[in-house]
Amino acid sequence: MMTDAEHTPAIPTRAWTENQANCVLIVDDEPIARASMEALLAPDGYRLLKAESGLRALEILEDEVVDLVLLDVMMPELDGYEVCRRIRATTRLSELPVVMVTALDDRDSRLQGLLTGADDFVSKPFDGAELRARVKTIVRLNRYRRLLEQTERLAYLEDFDPLTDLPNRRLLESRLAQALFRARRVQEGVALLLLDLDDFDRMIEALGQQASDEMLKEVAARLLSCVRGQDTVARLSSDRFAVLFESIKPMQDVALAAQRVRAALEKPVVLNAHEVVVTGSIGISLYPADGERAHMLVQNAFTAMAQAKRTGKNRYQFFSQEMNVAALERIDLEADLRRALENQEMELYYQPKVSGTTRHLLGLEALIRWQHPQRGLIGPGEFIALAEENGLIEPLGEWVMQRACRQIKAWRNAGLPVVPVAVNISSRQFRYRFLEIPKVVAEILARTGVEPHLLELELTESLLMPDEKSGVSGTLAALNELKALGVRLSIDDFGTGYSSLNYLHRFPVDALKVDRSFIIDILSSSDDATITTSIIQLAHNLGLKVVAEGVETEAQLEFLNQRDCDQIQGYYFSQPIPASGIEVILRGKSEKIMPPIP
Ligand code: C2E
Ligand code: MG
Ligand code: MG
Secondary structure: OOOHHHHOOOOOOOOOOOOOOOEEEEEOOOHHHHHHHHHHHHHHOOEEEEEOOHHHHHHHHHHOOOOEEEEEOOOOOOOHHHHHHHHHHOHHHOOOOEEEEEOOOOHHHHHHHHHHOOOEEEEOOOOHHHHHHHHHHHHHHHHHHHHHHHHHHHHHHHHEOOOOOOEOHHHHHHHHHHHHHHHHHHOOEEEEEEEEEOOHHHHHHHHOHHHHHHHHHHHHHHHHHOOOOOOEEEEEEOOEEEEEEEEEOOHHHHHHHHHHHHHHHHOOEEEOOEEEOOOEEEEEEEEOOOOOOHHHHHHHHHHHHHHHHHOOOOOEEEOOHHHHHHHHHHHHHHHHHHHHOOOOOEEEEEEEEEOOOOOEEEEEEEEEEEEEOOOEEEOHHHOHHHHHHHOOHHHHHHHHHHHHHHHHHHHHHOOOOOOOEEEEOOHHHHHHOOOOHHHHHHHHHHHHOOOHHHEEEEEEHHHHOOOOOOOHHHHHHHHHHHHHHOOEEEEEEEOOOOOOHHHHOOOOOOEEEEOHHHHHOOOOOHHHHHHHHHHHHHHHHOOOEEEEOOOOOHHHHHHHHHOOOOEEEOOOOOOOEEHHHHHHHHOOOOOOOEOOOO
8 A cells, every 4th residue: 555655756855945835744643634634734835745654754854854743642663752852863853843743632741742852732633723823833933943044054155165164255355445444544554465276276186176175174274273363364266265464564474474374384284195285376465565455455466476376386475566567468468379379470480400510400499489460579488388377388289289290291292301390398288188198199190191200299307207296107108108109209408407317217208408508608617518418428328319409609519529419409500490491401502501311
């Protein structure tokens, strides 16, 4: 036989909403009693659930939001008292209104009901009007209690961040406005410190959302631990926090506070059994020096924070007006950069790599140039870092690779001898999507029909450093995949990074490029001479070719020739020039550089 409760479709657990029908659960073992209560209450528009036993009632309460229970006292197995006791013992249900339905109209059984936690009684047989009235009153009181709770919760959410329990942006802004109002009267200083965690997106990727949330809570706790009671710590957005320092005296105090914040973050956090170190970039603005109004202080602290990020992260930076000008220029430049590719404003120049002894062309390096419609020719130094920050480096990098391959193909088609062309891969571009780079390269090679050995990728030394978060293996796997495609790999600016000598033999690279900074003083600085000489020896011992960058004079060339440096790149032979200039060399018409040996 089907029970009454089974007729009720199962509704998944959900939160209470204001416009939801009130729900009454009727619990009685006698079908007739259930039916008569149902008939009496139906006209009042309740959602009615029914249970034929105490156990069934408790089951229903587990996943339904119920506003009132009408509970028969006399039932087999669990009687009404016991059911009521269990309801009160459940945290979620401890406040649920329970009305006992009893035929025992004596004082003792009523008292016992009250002692187990019932809110009211109705007697069997029912007085219909009384039952409806009692249910209505209790449901209304319960509804009122819920509304209050909900209003409180909404008010809380308006001003606080539920993850960390810190004030949110709104509350911070209003406290900042109050602080400024006060500071103006008593002539005191206010400081606003903005903290943005470094590489938080990578942390989420590596640790997962839950561990990252733990990390954020930990950061919140540490921030609170290093401020005074009157200061406000707030969470503004996912990985961005703020500290408002009121009645702050000299600037040194703020610097000290910023140092404390940095130091507080530095201790590793253990998450998923990993020790994770989180760092942050901090920007600081001061009232009255950097702004009179709240929004100016926020804006300027942000500008300073962005500057701290750009200049190496894990540091703090006070705002300055010059920064503002620079920030505005950057905004313009960034907007222009977004359009530059579409508008075909980018160009590739090529710089020859030449044999120092025979002067034959051995290779080329593609270097990007931006023909800006108003500003004229802009070098990569002015926009590559920006492109790395805003993600444009990816389309830009792909464009360079594709453009270089097309050029190789064009020379080939014109019947000219060709040499490998190197393109620069930004370590940022590589790190973020290192697993995808081999795919992109393979696709471009296939699309342009260029033989893989004619494409060379210049990677920076820092890329080879083991990354605390992703581990070195990811990079290594991608490099091996690239190598398997047949492209050449070289390490750019070698010697400027960390001592990656330890890792060098593990990477499938073909060449090292000695950084220009060693070549400049190669004749006057014995250190630079020694370093360059050892790099050449080391590379040769590992079976790698060596390219010297930035060779400008005959004397430098001589020095490098004596030490068997394989390739020379630098103004001595040629600046980076447009493809048409390279064609002159390929045709054997250059005075300085011989065409490639076929
Ligand atoms: P890099 O890869 O180390 O490139 C060599 C830089 O040194 C080039 O500067 C080149 O013009 C310059 N140079 C070469 N020989 C001499 C010399 O004899 N004397 C002097 N003073 N300089 C010399 P450029 O073209 O301004 O490029 C600067 C950097 O920008 C490059 O350094 C590279 O890291 C980056 N870059 C250039 N093009 C691209 C690109 O397409 N993608 C990426 N990701 N980075 C690029
Ligand atoms: Mg390079
Ligand atoms: Mg270089």
